[in-house]
Amino acid sequence: MNLADRLFRALMRVLPAEFRHDYEREMAATFRAERREAEGSVNLTRVWMATVADVFRTAPREHLDILRRDLVYAFRMLARRPALTVTATLTLALGIGANTAIFSVVDGVLLAPLPYPDADRLALVEEDEPDDEPGTTGYFSFNALRAENTSFDSMSAFSGWSAILAGDGKDAERVVGARVTWEFFRTLGVRPAIGRDFEQAEDHPARRRVAFVSDALWRRRFGADANVIGKPVTINQVTYTLAGVMPASLTELVTTRRFPDTEIWTLLGYAEELPQACRSCRHIFVVGRIKNGVSVAHAEADLTRVDQLLSTRFPSDYAQPRAVVTPIRDYFLGPVKSVLYLLWGAVGLLLLMACANMANLQLIRASEREEEIAIRRALGVSPVRMLRQLLTEAVVLAALGGIAGGVLAWWATSLLTAYGPDAIPRLDEVGVNGRVLLYALAVSIATGVLFGMAPARMLIGRRDVAGVASRRMTSGPGAWRYRAALITVNVALSATLLVGSGLLVRSFMRLLTVEAGFDANDVLTMQMSLSGQAYAEVPGITRFYDAFSARLRGLPGVVGVSAATQLPLTNNRDRSGITIEGRPLANPGITGGG
Amino acid sequence: LPHPPLTSAEFQVLVALADGEKHGYAIGKEVAQRTDGQVQLRAATLYTVIKRLLEAGLIDEKIGRPDPAVDDERRRYYRLTTRGRKAAEAEADRLEETARQARTKLRPRKA
Numbered sequence: 001m002n003l004a005d006r007l008f009r010a011l012m013r014v015l016p017a018e019f020r021h022d023y024e025r026e027m028a029a030t031f032r033a034e035r036r037e038a039e040g041s042v043n044l045t046r047v048w049m050a051t052v053a054d055v056f057r058t059a060p061r062e063h064l065d066i067l068r069r070d071l072v073y074a075f076r077m078l079a080r081r082p083a084l085t086v087t088a089t090l091t092l093a094l095g096i097g098a099n100t101a102i103f104s105v106v107d108g109v110l111l112a113p114l115p116y117p118d119a120d121r122l123a124l125v126e127e128d129e130p131d132d133e134p135g136t137t138g139y140f141s142f143n144a145l146r147a148e149n150t151s152f153d154s155m156s157a158f159s160g161w162s163a164i165l166a167g168d169g170k171d172a173e174r175v176v177g178a179r180v181t182w183e184f185f186r187t188l189g190v191r192p193a194i195g196r197d198f199e200q201a202e203d204h205p206a207r208r209r210v211a212f213v214s215d216a217l218w219r220r221r222f223g224a225d226a227n228v229i230g231k232p233v234t235i236n237q238v239t240y241t242l243a244g245v246m247p248a249s250l251t252e253l254v255t256t257r258r259f260p261d262t263e264i265w266t267l268l269g270y271a272e273e274l275p276q277a278c279r280s281c282r283h284i285f286v287v288g289r290i291k292n293g294v295s296v297a298h299a300e301a302d303l304t305r306v307d308q309l310l311s312t313r314f315p316s317d318y319a320q321p322r323a324v325v326t327p328i329r330d331y332f333l334g335p336v337k338s339v340l341y342l343l344w345g346a347v348g349l350l351l352l353m354a355c356a357n358m359a360n361l362q363l364i365r366a367s368e369r370e371e372e373i374a375i376r377r378a379l380g381v382s383p384v385r386m387l388r389q390l391l392t393e394a395v396v397l398a399a400l401g402g403i404a405g406g407v408l409a410w411w412a413t414s415l416l417t418a419y420g421p422d423a424i425p426r427l428d429e430v431g432v433n434g435r436v437l438l439y440a441l442a443v444s445i446a447t448g449v450l451f452g453m454a455p456a457r458m459l460i461g462r463r464d465v466a467g468v469a470s471r472r473m474t475s476g477p478g479a480w481r482y483r484a485a486l487i488t489v490n491v492a493l494s495a496t497l498l499v500g501s502g503l504l505v506r507s508f509m510r511l512l513t514v515e516a517g518f519d520a521n522d523v524l525t526m527q528m529s530l531s532g533q534a535y536a537e538v539p540g541i542t543r544f545y546d547a548f549s550a551r552l553r554g555l556p557g558v559v560g561v562s563a564a565t566q567l568p569l570t571n572n573r574d575r576s577g578i579t580i581e582g583r584p585l586a587n588p589g590i591t592g593g594g
Numbered sequence: 595l596p597h598p599p600l601t602s603a604e605f606q607v608l609v610a611l612a613d614g615e616k617h618g619y620a621i622g623k624e625v626a627q628r629t630d631g632q633v634q635l636r637a638a639t640l641y642t643v644i645k646r647l648l649e650a651g652l653i654d655e656k657i658g659r660p661d662p663a664v665d666d667e668r669r670r671y672y673r674l675t676t677r678g679r680k681a682a683e684a685e686a687d688r689l690e691e692t693a694r695q696a697r698t699k700l701r702p703r704k705a
Binding site (some may be wrong): 015019022023026027029031033040050051054055057058059061062139175 | 618619622630634636637638639640641643644645669670
């Protein structure tokens with residue numbers, strides 16, 4: 001065979017195997033004759049080009065033709081055994097459905113881009129002191145970090161806020177909010193959909209009463225009325241100016257992650273003279289946009305340098321602080337990443353089990369089809385052609401399972417988003433989208449190939465036609481070995497899953513019985529927050545809680561009453577500084593409620 | 595039942611076989627000569643058409659004598675079946691009718 005023949009043979013591989021099997025020799029001979037006839041290199045080139053183009057034009061149609069016939073045949077085979085088909089479909093639906101549902105969470109939570117431009121340059125800045133965990137920072141430190149760093153384009157601080165909307169004739173409504181420094185939205189790279197951004201001059205104790213609302217709050221409370229923008233609204237009994245509405249598409253991750261369901265933003269409006277801005281009052285979060293090309297490690301070193309300067313200047317307020325810079329993706333998604341991947345792995349095992357089960361079912365079904373297949377082979381149907389036919393059947397079955405699994409996943413995903421743990425960020429954005437469907441499709445096809453391949457190979461692997469009735473592959477020693485292997489795999493996978501989930505339940509049970517160090521029996525808790533001018537200063541707050549506790553104590557059945565800023569074991573520490581009753585404040589400055 | 599319209603390549607192959615059995619290469623050559631090189635059936639198209647015509651029963655095949663023009667010891671020869679001849683005739687009629695209608699429509703009208 002010369003080079004041209006070999007090239008032509010390689011080209012032919014584009015065509016279906018069955019077609020090649022029937023016509024390859026003839027086509028090669030025809031092409032050889034054509035080449036011989038085309039004298040001169042120009043003509044020869046033309047023959048080659050026309051032939052190559054012809055093969056590529058013809059191949060797709062031939063493949064589709066075979067696929068169409070295989071599909072018709074596959075559906076006929078499946079319809080002949082409805083019970084088996086339904087069982088198989090349900091088994092696969094469970095495996096594919098569970099996988100798709102978990103993937104939709106992985107996709108929405110981990111893979112989907114964060115809602116900010118250049119989100120990988122955004123990072124949380126925390127303060128880390130020896131013998132402590134990294135956490136919130138103080139306004140005093142933030143000011144120093146913001147002014148003296150060389151590695152951030154911009155930096156903003158934020159803290160929680162509780163806003164009560166009332167006084168507009170509607171029912172009072174408490175809304176979770178955040179107080180942010182003026183460059184907050186600029187740092188994140190988001191702009192209001194309606195209205196203007198905060199201005200620097202407004203970030204001041206006396207001028208700070210400007211608010212932004214989420215699209216949802218604007219629709220719910222203000223009837224989506226564009227006229228309310230720039231108008232006064234009453235929040236916590238104080239008049240604020242409603243400056244704008246954030247885009248509906250924005251789930252503001254940074255504040256919402258810290259203060260779930262944040263719907264309103266106002267200015268922090270701190271000054272260094274304020275009591276809550278004292279050097280040891282560390283209760284604000286800091287987010288920054290790192291300069292292009294600057295590494296996280298470099299930014300961290302830069303901020304630590306500033307922190308160390310503070311510590312030298314105010315040794316009694318700082319104990320060797322160190323800055324910790326964490327990209328927001330790691331900060332918000334890091335904790336759930338391993339859990340989600342673990343879960344994905346677990347449903348992956350589940351799918352493998354479904355595959356092993358399916359391979360077994362297929363094998364049982366194959367034993368009924370041995371003769372049909374042996375006869376078709378004897379009639380000259382090529383092994384590759386048979387393999388293709390059997391794989392098509394498996395993939396059709398997997399596709400049926402995939403469709404049922406898709407429905408299951410859609411249902412499971414809506415359940416997950418509705419009742420999923422709050423600890424998973426962005427869960428409300430999870431949904432069955434195009435990417436998830438593509439994943440389900442890919443998983444279905446891979447599943448079909450996986451469980452269809454082995455039985456198909458076994459069935460067509462035999463060569464002698466005489467053995468139609470005498471040697472049954474699917475019940476011979478080879479088949480038993482194969483089925484034993486399948487059962488082994490199945491048992492191993494189930495054991496892994498069972499032990500894993502058993503350990504999980506056991507850990508949880510033991511966690512429930514851990515000694516907390518206090519008796520939680522018969523203890524009820526409630527959370528409340530005070531707002532408005534009456535509670536703007538400490539004496540008013542103290543008076544309220546004294547009176548409230550006294551009245552609670554008077555209720556029948558109440559043994560004791562206590563109030564605290566944090567409940568035990570809620571993993572949240574109060575870093576707002578200490579005020580000693582009857583002693584002057586370190587930062588007496590101006591105070592303001594709201 | 596009348597045979598559904600044939601593709602141009604199918605029709606050419608049937609016509610090429612009208613005067614007797616031929617192997618694949620000879621069919622291609624006949625079509626090219628008859629159409630003055632206008633229709634060139636390359637290997638892949640030629641044999642997919644042959645396959646389809648065989649399946650439809652419009653042609654059948656037999657193993658024939660070797661042809662020195664094609665250095666292959668065994669050649670498959672194709673010949674028109676009765677059904678194939680009828681289908682080709684019907685197609686020719688259909689084309690003729692199409693051409694007639696087109697000409698009537700295209701003929702310039704006298705004022």
